[in-house]
Amino acid sequence: MEKLHWSVDSLVLRNQTYFGFGWAFHEEKVIVGVKLAVKTKNGSFQAIPASYGNPREDVSSHFSGKQNALHSGFVMYGSCKADAENGDNLFLLIEFADGASVELPVSVSSLISLEKTSANALPLAKQFWAFFKRGLSLIRQLKFKLLVEKIQRYTRNRPSGSLNDVSNARDQLGVTGSQSSVLIIDHDLGGGANHYRERLVAEKIQEGKVVYIFSFHIATLSYVLMVRKGATSETLSIPGYEFLIELCKSLKIDEIVYNTGVSFARSEEIPQLIIELKKELNSKLLLLVHDFFMVCPSHFLIDDTNKYCGIPDLSKCQSCLLNNHNGFTSLFSARDMHQWRALWGTVLSVADEVRTFSSNTLELLCKAYPSIDLSRAVVKPHVVEYIDFGAVKPSQTSELRIGVVGQIGLHKGAQIVQRLSEEIMSQQLDIKIVIIGSIETQCDASVVTQTGHYKHDDLAKLIESSGVNVMLFPSIWPETFSYVVQELMEMKLPVASFDLGAPAERLASYQKALILKNFDVPSVLSELVMFHKRIYSV
Structure with missing residues (x-):
């Protein structure tokens, strides 16, 4: 497939556990799944699914103009009894929305075995080079803040030494x-x-x-x-x-x-x-x-x-x-x-x-x-005394602008947001969605915009400047608390969520709350439109 572009940037192995990351996109087709597959010498097949759809600004920059390039990142992490070091074959299995799939051979030479080195010896040359290349791309784009954030995330609590002898x-x-x-x-x-x-x-x-x-x-x-x-x-x-x-x-x-x-x-x-x-x-x-x-x-x-x-x-x-x-x-x-x-x-x-x-x-x-x-x-609910946000006044209220806060993956409602944007386009409505953070799936940029990673202290300012006036908490699991929902309530903003978990429990007594009836996206959109009219009497 000449229009399919991909790379396994790093892949490490220890005790039959694999961790790796990379990117893949097709210029025309939509990728719905990525897996690291291992075919053993006796013919058996095992696969480790990857989380797909992460933003890759470096890939988007390199393939300028290719819409599918931005959300092309994947991360794979899981255990597999197969042994790629001893003759088993590694493949990247790409699955498309049309039902087609393709197997891409991954060279065993690209695999870093941590059995043969210590954690203190990392980053090894291969792994370090992968991060270095991403860093160069961000430098060329003058995205120094994002570069620093990625470096901090990678080096966070990395072992500085080892402890191997209990006696001393x-x-x-x-x-x-x-x-x-x-x-x-x-x-x-x-x-x-x-x-x-x-x-x-x-x-x-x-x-x-x-x-x-x-x-x-x-x-x-x-x-x-x-x-x-x-x-x-x-x-x-x-x-x-x-x-x-x-x-x-x-x-x-x-x-x-x-x-x-x-x-x-x-x-x-x-x-x-x-x-x-x-x-x-x-x-x-x-x-x-x-x-x-x-x-x-x-x-x-x-x-x-x-x-x-x-x-x-x-x-x-x-x-x-x-x-x-x-x-x-x-x-x-x-x-x-x-x-x-x-x-x-x-x-x-x-x-x-x-x-x-x-x-x-x-x-x-x-x-x-x-x-x-x-x-x-x-x-014992969380203590939230650290939250010192005052009331946030939306910069405009005439048009519905939906705000979503956080790193929005599958469990946080990425598919809900994606389908909501498609429904907005289908009905040709003048409604926009702003992600204060980022979303791990491809959404049409004419409806959905993203701020990227943000500092907590900047949240109120970003909400004000974005023009959003109704906040959607699209999480599809029963969250055990949710600091985000608490922060939005402290800001006195209208908040909508599904009838799940601690967020719905707290929103039940919040004056500017909407508990959505179900996960049906057209119904969700209709409820959000009515909620906006009720709150702002437009």
Whole structure:
């Protein structure tokens, strides 16, 4: 296909787990799926689905005038029992909207095996060169701010050293066995969960405690331990779960906090890790429910049809999981929902406190685990004192301008926004959509514009200057809180959302709220038009 352009910029492998990124677009056809496929020598076939539709400004600049180039980025991350290093063949499988597909061979020479090097040796030449080329493109476009943001994202909490010997770990960490400390298990993907963690870390440090954050660094496929003492912070790679247990035995861990285990390799071993730590340390165990990872590996409860599942019976969950590529399901190689619920059910049973941030989240947790005693569960909404936005007055109200805030991927409603823009075009309406942030799918630029990544302090200013007057929160899963919705409410803006999760729970008592009846896009558009007229009496 001469009109198909693509590249696998980086691909790394450790312990049968792959992480890579690149881009692909066709000048005329629409790509609907990208997978990393591995064909074994005995003829079997395994695939790791990629998240497709990420903005690639460097590709768009290089292929100037090609509309499909901008949202051509993909990221792949998952486990696969096949072994590309020992003769199995790698392919990039591209799927098109018309049902056609094409297999593109990926050279094994482009694969970086992290089994043969340490995390500290990264970035290796191949991986570094991929980022360097992207950086050069942004420099040529004078997009220095975006370049800095991407560098910070890539280097965020990258291991600066390693911790491999438990016997001298305390000396290396500069702590004593009697020093009170807290262990937090958490991803490092950003977002609301990390925001909550950082506030919790600050509180614990103020109490004079040392905080250890056990996480997983995806770019280097390595387990890391972030050590926070006073004003100092250090990130060290460690061998894995077994090492962490032995290390914690030599430390005075008063409390174990599970923030979220999303994105960890060997994800089915996280509940076993928590149970073992609780048993060995006899520490208080606090479970925080920022997502539904304790319910399903598809932690946003998005099923194999890309819709919110509603937590059906376990037999249906099992059938769904076998075909579900959402979230980080491919990291759970067993694909056994009975095993998953049994493991996490045990964790819930031994927890000293289960903390949710909305009543809806607790209700869904109880639905998934009807036989578990969740009397230790408490509903404690997030503290949002940091939000100091005043009321925001839209710069114009005569024409409907729909505002959407955030990085809008599948679970955040990217397909809803895309179809909404198509419906606006179909009806030839003078309605625009502005993404304060970016969207991970191709939308017609005549209807949808994007600001790109923004600083939190600039949100109110961007909303005012964009001309939007009705805010749409298009998330298709029952969010456990949503800082965005809270911020929009603090700004006294009209907000519309689906009848899901904590956002709808809070908007029910908000004067300028619209709870959308269903996901039918023509109906959504009609409701938004009427909502705009009601709010502004136009």
